[in-house]
Amino acid sequence: MKKIDDYTVQITQEKENKLFLPALTIFGMGMFDKEGMEAQKTAKDPWSHDYANTVNVPSFGPYCLSKWTKGSEFVLTANPKYYGGKPAVSKIVLRKVPQSANRLAAIRTGAAQLTERLTPKEFASLKAVKGVSVGSVVGNESLFLNMNFKVAPWDNIKVRQAVAYAINYDKLIKNAYYGQAKKWKSLVPSTYPGYSVPKTQYTYDPAKAKALLAASGYKDDGSLKLTYVAEKESTLGPVVTQIKADLKAIGLDVQLDPLPQTQFGDRQLTKRDLPFAVNDQEKPIGVDAGYATYLFFITGGLNNMDNYSNKVVDDTYKAIATEADATKRNAGLAVIQEELAKDVAWVPVVEFATQWAYSSKLSGITWHPDNCVRFFDLKI
Amino acid sequence: MRRYVLRRLAVGVLQALGITIAVFFVIRALPADPVSRIVGMNPTEDSIRQARHALGLDMSLFQQLLTFLGFHGDGVFTGSLGTSWVSGSTVLSEIAITLPTTIQLIVTSFIVALVVAIPIGMATARRPGGKLDKGVFGYGLFAGAQPEFWWGLIFIFVFYFKMGIAPAPLGLLDPELTAPKSVTNFVLIDSLIAGDFTAFKSALGHLVLPVLTLSFLLVGPLLKMTQQSMSRVLSSEFILYQQASGLEKKSIGRSTLRSALAPIITLTGILFGFMLSGAVLVESVFSLNGLGQYAVAAVLNLDFPAVQGVILVISVISLFVYLGLDLLLAKIDPRILVK
Secondary structure, eight states: OEEEETTEEEOOOSSOOTTHHHHHTOTTOOOBOHHHHHTTOOSSOTTOHHHHHHTOOOBOOSEEEEEEETTTEEEEEEOTTOTTOOOSSOEEEEEOOOOHHHHHHHHHHTSOSEEEOOOHHHHHHHTTOTTEEEEEEOSSOEEEEEEOTTSTTTTOHHHHHHHHHHOOHHHHHHHTTTTOEEEOOSSSOTTSTTOOOOSOOOOOOHHHHHHHHHHHTOOOOSOOEEEEEGGGHHHHHHHHHHHHHHHHHTTOOOEEEEEOHHHHHIIIIIIOOOOEEEEOOOOOSSSSHHHHHHHHTSTTOTTOTTOOOOHHHHHHHHHHTTOOOHHHHHHHHHHHHHHHHHHTSEEEEEEEOEEEEEETTOBOOOOOTTOOOOGGGOBO | OHHHHHHHHHHHHHHHHHHHHHHHHHHHTSSOOTTHHHHOSSOOHHHHHHHHHHTTTTSOHHHHHHHHHTTTSSSGGGTOOOBOTTTOSBHHHHHHHHHHHHHHHHHHHHHHHHHHHHHHHHHHHHSTTSHHHHHHHHHHHHHHTSOHHHHHHHHIIIIIIISOOSOOSSSSSOTTSOOOOOSSSOHHHHHHHTTOHHHHHHHHHHHHHHHHHHHHHHHHHHHHHHHHHHHHHHTSHHHHHHHHTTOOHHHHHHHHHHHHHHHHHHHHHHHHHHHHHHTHHHHHHTTOOOHHHHHHHHHHTTOHHHHHHHHHHHHHHHHHHHHHHHHHHHHHOTHHHHO
């Protein structure tokens, strides 16, 4: 890395890597204000990480944090020194409102101008309300079932295939998502470069699911659990209820196992011992199918929650990691996605819409891979 | 009286400490590891070890307890409740923000509940079987069978959404208003200190529905207790003697109430202690950043210092509340201290 001038750096790679430029767009790569950060360093916190995580972030964004009541709200005011000019909205109050019904009421009455994370039913109810708009984008949010390759019976390919054929996808999209979703056909977001539809697809076929389960040799003893994040009961409740019913219909009687977020994360990310879970919170923030592969499916990958390992996937990824030709790279990614589908690395269920409900007077909402609104873009 | 108070304080402090130490061990026996929040995805053995060291979890349980109590630096005995593993702020500062919200809510709710319950309870005790008595009976059955959060949502739907006469359930103040300067962290008091009557009116307005919700549930048991206690005293010999002696109804009423107050005060104390963390559902429904919400989040996030701090604070407050009520009881019935 070489400094060219005060505003330019030059980065030279050993080999061209198509992930490099998408990686630079990841929101987590914020620029800190060196002087501001150094002013906060202490012996215990020499890089001011704790300060940045818990007090404020010296940086160059369009807003300054003027008040932060943790767990409740924070207030942003326009940064008068922002290089991009003054934002149209000079003050933003972000307040935590735990009940989605209250968020819905607030947006309907105009007490709030923007809200998110309503249930699909609530978003659907707003479509006919005057003065309220609903913005909807199928970006990178998806729901899948993950089955741990190190825990029986999920290490049995026939059991995994049986589960994949047992899910009534259309019914789930209609009843749990009110149509605000579509069947997910691969294991990377369909909007990402490098996405391809594998030939191996799983459709709703309970007869085939039963046959596969019988052929697997697994005898259900009622001990299987389907784990999900407890705090998401309002959105995942209808989903897991239907999945439970679908699995029971083929002879798998799973118990629903809501787990608090912290424990879910511990089991999934750190210990990696969750046997069978529903997950709707994984989104590869690097906009690239290769990034998603590297994150979730390479042996020992950063978020390889299922302990999945496939030599073809690993070797193919290694070969295309520094492939400069986009056509060859995409062909390699297609091979990887086909392997993931054949192995049922996950059961891809749906890609669902990221949605916001907002006052009709508000404009400027655009989708970004972190699914967060950019306040600077807003006008009211 | 002084000896009684000192003895109660001494026992209470030991009780609060005992409870906190018990919680200290219980929370560490939970089958979940708080380290994962820090180490994130795919951690190395080294990063896990560093995280456990940063949280003090690599020490023996006994050493962790001594650290918590303040034998190795700041701790409970030096007035520190530690630092939240989630927010990085001191637990004391976070409780200082959340506790006043809960206190405002439950004190106001109790005042409303007692103002409603005691007169009605007295009236129904004087005229058993009357229309009011029957109405109260039905209310007691009905109110006792409903969860408070359900009533909260109903009140929001009716008074805010349909009638538009209540403010939005978005916390204690309108989002557009700037909060008054924090002196006591009680928004109602701070707004009066600052002379900010707009904020005062906003805070009072935002308390109406949560107070209505809580007091709607509290009135039931308080009313029942008042009614039964009053009925018992009204049938006692000294009241019959007063009636036979031709004393004024007001005077008889005062005597009756004074004798009937003891169980009402006791029940108030029990309910108050319960409400300190039991109001969490009402806090959630009305987006109030209170102690209950803080406690639930601390448990779900395995934030050990926050959980320990909340338990200790609730125990100490309960201690003072029960002591205060017992002193009030002793004032009403001096025989209590003699016993």
